[in-house]
Amino acid sequence: MSEYLQNxxxxxxLAFAVLLLIIEVFGTAGYFLWFGTAAAIVGLLVLAFPELxxxxxxxxFALLSLATAWVWWRRxxxxxxxxxxxxxxGSELLGSEYLLHEAISAGRGKIKVGDSYWLxxxxxxxxxxRIKVIGQEGTILQVEPCALxx
Numbered sequence: 001m002s003e004y005l006q007n008x009x010x011x012x013x014l015a016f017a018v019l020l021l022i023i024e025v026f027g028t029a030g031y032f033l034w035f036g037t038a039a040a041i042v043g044l045l046v047l048a049f050p051e052l053x054x055x056x057x058x059x060x061f062a063l064l065s066l067a068t069a070w071v072w073w074r075r076x077x078x079x080x081x082x083x084x085x086x087x088x089x090g091s092e093l094l095g096s097e098y099l100l101h102e103a104i105s106a107g108r109g110k111i112k113v114g115d116s117y118w119l120x121x122x123x124x125x126x127x128x129x130r131i132k133v134i135g136q137e138g139t140i141l142q143v144e145p146c147a148l149x150x
Contacts, residue, residue, distance in 0.1 A: 005054045013043030013057070030076075034068035090118065090141060093133045097146055103127040104143075111141070 020036035042061045046052055052060075093113060101117065102110040104125045110117050111131065122131065122143040135142035 008046065008054050008057055010043045010047045013039050013046060013061075017043060030072055031069055034072050035065050038064035038068050088136075090136050090139065093118070093141060094136065095133065097130055097132045100125055100127050100129050100131055108140075111143070 017036040017039035020032045020039055024030070024032035024036065038061055041064055042057055045060060046057060098111040098113060100109055100120075101112040104120060104122050107121055107124070109120050109122070109125070109127075111120050112118075119140045120131065120133075120143045121137070121140050123145065125131065125145055130146040131143040132146050133141050134144050
């Protein structure tokens with residue numbers, strides 16, 4: 001084993017890089033991508049400096065792995081939430097105006113948004129009146145009549 005380690009070639013590091021990238025496909029949040037990149041860089045170092053000792057190769061791999069993983073971690077922490085409304089279906093409707101599809105009677109009615117119907121809660125209004133979505137309670141939208149169309 002030690003003889004193999006002392007004779008590591010460019011292809012060994014590139015094969016290791018490919019193996020790490022294959023592992024990344026199975027979902028490791030990007031870290032194995034950077035470990036694979038570090039292994040590929042070490043392979044390029046071995047190509048440029050063929051007499052580089054195996055201990056230096058492993059040291060370079062360890063340092064590059066730590067550096068690339070740290071950069072990736074910092075980048076992930078600096079990114080804002082991608083979908084702040086995720087799992088809050090209907091929140092994108094807040095502030096929008098629609099026509100009542102079914103009259104609001106006893107505090108409940110329906111609006112049509114695209115090809116969907118939404119339950120609404122608000123003051124009693126006739127069908128066809130323009131309303132504005134002002135809130136959401138679960139799957140029920142809270143509405144009020146639009147000031148221009150009362």
